Amino acid sequence: MTDWINVILQGVLVGGLYAMFAAGLSLIFGVMRLVNIAHGDLIVLAAYLALVATQTLGIGPLVSLLIVVPLMAAIGYALQRLILNRTLGEDLLPPLLVTFGLSVIIQNGLLALFTADDRKLDAGALEVATVRLVEGVYVGLLPLLQFAVAVAVIAALQFVFYRTALGRAFRATADSPDVAQLMGLDNRHVFALAMALSLAVVAIAGVFLAIRADFDPSIGPARLIFGFEAVIIGGLGSLWGTFAGGLVLGVAQAIGAHINPGWQILAGHVAFLVILAIRPEGLFTKGRA
């Protein structure tokens, strides 16, 4: 029994990380109908930036967030302003192909700079610290911290979206770009800010990913897929739905891995396909994918 409680608990905690992968994806889709195929590779890029920061400055991975988050946000702003804004329009093809090309460029650029070796960020004693919930059920302090950060990120995004002028600009541009422009908003700037925010979340997700497990330049696309699955499982257009979708995915993978280690990822995909088959609008919304 405690065995299964442990499995589900681990799944929920990992699910927090998946929710962070998903939140950035969901944010930019909501604002500008753009699906960023390079999303996963940007997560890995953030992990490598943190690696460089910790190695050259001798700081811990969590402190490196102070550098990596603003840096990724700046990259996001520039990327949107210089390249991605030019791809937006009626046609679906240009944004897909350009972000797909970007994904290949980031992967191979990282491969050329850092080789295909496995890397990991060292968080010291924090990595092995555990908390005992009840007899037989222990939780790592790090997964717990990661989960708390995920909740905080979603709550912060929710706040920005519904309680600030920036969030109003996001929602206005999403509803009707033309009218938003007539009301004096500069859409190109608003979109660039949305991408900056998305990549700030990506930076946090990337650093936690890099503390939790080994990474190499090729693991980006799988993170994109996890994030995407969380978005669809949760249902489009709801940040807390996306969060719940991440938890469902995490639990499905944990159960799969517990039955057979080879089934971890497959179980997550199957859960996604089952939900797509029986409830394509997602578990937690009334909208339609």
Next chain:
Amino acid sequence: MTTRVTFASRSSRVGMTLCAIGFVILAAAPAWGGRGDLQLLAQIYAYVALASLWNLLAGYAGLVSVGQQAYVGLGAYLLFAFGIFGDVPLLAAIPLAGIVAAVVAVPVADLVFRLRGHYFAIGTWIVAEVFRLTASQVSVLGGGSGTSLPASLIIAIAPTRQLRDFIEYWVALALAVAVLLLIVLLLRSRYGLALKAIRDSELAAICNGVDVRRTKILVYIVTAGATAMIGAFIFLQRLRISPDAAFSVNDWTAFVIFITVIGGIGRIEGPIVGTIVFFALRQTLADLGTIYLLMLGAVAIVIMLAAPKGIWGVVVARLNWQIFPLERRVVAEGAPQRPTS
């Protein structure tokens, strides 16, 4: 004054004549080329076919898939399964693999068509991942490390290595020509008219009575079957299969997308031009390894931003050439020809 509709133009007549001459020269390649030449040409034909099929999906039906490796790998695994367990002759297993893959594509289409636009793209990718992970669980076909074709099956194709090389080469050429022919015939049929309408404006197509969903599903299924046949051939030539190679997103989707974008998306000549450029670059720059891929990605982005219709799009805009007789033209006797589609 009488009018009639014709597909041919002067450039397409010249184009088709050149194609026929080219076909004869290429079909005679075993007489003039070495073993390496034949293998390289067969690879080129396979990519022309894969890129043409992806172009049909994305360029005409607006279905941007990044998961066509699902069908390349499925076709390849079906070929190995039919050969090893069913003792089916390998050349006969190729069309068989295509048919089974098309059948598999029916329920898959039902699932992924629930996702729209961008999300469709990632949905197809997940399907390919499911196929790959499932293949690595099939222990009778070697699981994650894969398996090889037994020598007895290969010898059954033809007794000598040289004859096998020739036969494989002609199969590759026949597959590529068949795919191009299939696409030309499809585009000249009423489905083709519907597809072009969808490509130009989905809303206008619906208003004119086109059943958009049905047309798209049809294209998806046909493409899946044909892609699986090409996949079966590629791994027949390689003799060895593994899940990572068969379901590689880089080899069967990234390259194919770059080829189509560089050559010109939404035009049948595009993938052919793109494949020639791709292989010319590969032969000269392949030593650069990862840098080569990086450059390819950058070139595709620049083309998408600066000339979204690709190399052939520029040729058409400047010279109004078309090699394949696809555009409907209304010809009035005594009046100049005007393109209408």
